[in-house]
Amino acid sequence: MITITNLCKIYGQGDKAVKALDNVSLEIPRGEIFGVLGQSGAGKSTLIRCVNLLELPTSGEITVGDQVITSLSGPPLRQARQRMGMIFQHFNLLKSRTVAENVAFPLEVKGLSKSARQSRVKELLELVGLESKFEAYPAQLSGGQKQRVGIARALAGSPDVLLSDEATSALDPQTTYAILELLRDLNRRMGLTILLITHEMSVVRQICSSVAILEAGQIVEQGRVNELALRPDSRLSQALFPRIRNPQLHPGATLATIIFAGDSANEPVFTTLVRKFELDVNILGGSIETIGEQRIGQLQAELIGSQIEEALAYIRKLGLRVEVTR
Numbered sequence: 001m002i003t004i005t006n007l008c009k010i011y012g013q014g015d016k017a018v019k020a021l022d023n024v025s026l027e028i029p030r031g032e033i034f035g036v037l038g039q040s041g042a043g044k045s046t047l048i049r050c051v052n053l054l055e056l057p058t059s060g061e062i063t064v065g066d067q068v069i070t071s072l073s074g075p076p077l078r079q080a081r082q083r084m085g086m087i088f089q090h091f092n093l094l095k096s097r098t099v100a101e102n103v104a105f106p107l108e109v110k111g112l113s114k115s116a117r118q119s120r121v122k123e124l125l126e127l128v129g130l131e132s133k134f135e136a137y138p139a140q141l142s143g144g145q146k147q148r149v150g151i152a153r154a155l156a157g158s159p160d161v162l163l164s165d166e167a168t169s170a171l172d173p174q175t176t177y178a179i180l181e182l183l184r185d186l187n188r189r190m191g192l193t194i195l196l197i198t199h200e201m202s203v204v205r206q207i208c209s210s211v212a213i214l215e216a217g218q219i220v221e222q223g224r225v226n227e228l229a230l231r232p233d234s235r236l237s238q239a240l241f242p243r244i245r246n247p248q249l250h251p252g253a254t255l256a257t258i259i260f261a262g263d264s265a266n267e268p269v270f271t272t273l274v275r276k277f278e279l280d281v282n283i284l285g286g287s288i289e290t291i292g293e294q295r296i297g298q299l300q301a302e303l304i305g306s307q308i309e310e311a312l313a314y315i316r317k318l319g320l321r322v323e324v325t326r
């Protein structure tokens with residue numbers, strides 16, 4: 001759906017030049033919720049603003065659908081932009097307009113008749129669960145409600161793609177959860193492709209199917225979230241499951257990290273290690289997270305006994321991953 005190839009963006013010139021994006025390439029399939037995760041200054045806003053050409057790339061190519069949008073200008077560019085909706089951290093609502101008038105705004109620009117606008121606005125506000133707030137002004141809404149208006153407005157032109165620029169960063173955790181669930185629901189019901197940028201791992205964990213990690217303008221890792229979470233060497237896995245560094249081990253102990261996924265998270269592994277292989281198991285740390293709809297967990301444990309190799313083989317036979325560190 002969206003293909004970004006060798007995208008570079010340099011702000012300023014000479015010794016004041018800042019390379020905000022350095023050769024970024026991404027492939028975002030249709031219907032995907034794709035997260036770009038990065039810290040402040042990594043280049044996330046620049047990337048999303050290049051995708052809808054609010055910012056002009058210095059070099060590289062962006063294709064949306066079958067159109068190379070980086071080579072468009074004038075009316076074709078405006079039409080391509082209309083196929084992308086965008087939501088913002090601070091909602092960007094017009095304060096002097098009611099909820100319904102805010103949502104109607106892009107439809108007015110498009111030239112829809114008053115009655116067509118009214119029925120579309122009704123449909124959109126029902127879609128985001130705000131049918132009771134037609135006549136309210138933004139100042140009378142909570143943050144979560146404002147973002148629902150933002151989402152309804154972004155969807156007004158029936159876009160194929162929704163761009164989300166830190167859309168939940170100004171919201172409390174519960175409201176964030178509800179807004180992300182709404183995005184997931186829209187993605188499923190409408191087949192909407194969502195490109196979201198965030199600095200929050202929890203956002204990626206809750207709704208993204210794929211992720212790219214951006215650092216100083218470069219993609220340092222990308223892939224399916226559940227696959228990266230299962231790879232102990234991935235940055236995503238290390239951020240989701242922080243390890244205890246250099247734990248004090250008993251003499252002769254083996255330090256193992258056991259990675260559980262899906263049904264294997266329900267296996268009574270440690271009981272078996274103790275009973276069947278007569279190991280002493282000392283759990284040092286770990287956690288189980290729900291990633292999308294899958295439970296994935298990592299446990300760091302110290303194993304002591306004479307049947308370590310047999311026990312590790314048993315764990316692997318169950319389909320679990322195990323990494324021996326020491």
Ligand SMILES: Nc1ncnc2c1ncn2[C@@H]1O[C@H](COP(=O)(O)OP(=O)(O)OP(=O)(O)O)[C@@H](O)[C@H]1O
Nearest residue numbers: 011012018020038039040041042043044045046047
């Ligand atoms: N208009 C601009 N002119 C000059 N430099 C800019 C401009 N916009 C961004 N930059 C620089 O480009 C780099 C990337 O900025 P960008 O806003 O894309 O990062 P970000 O990951 O979105 O950060 P944040 O999460 O803090 O918004 C930063 O070093 C920033 O200072």
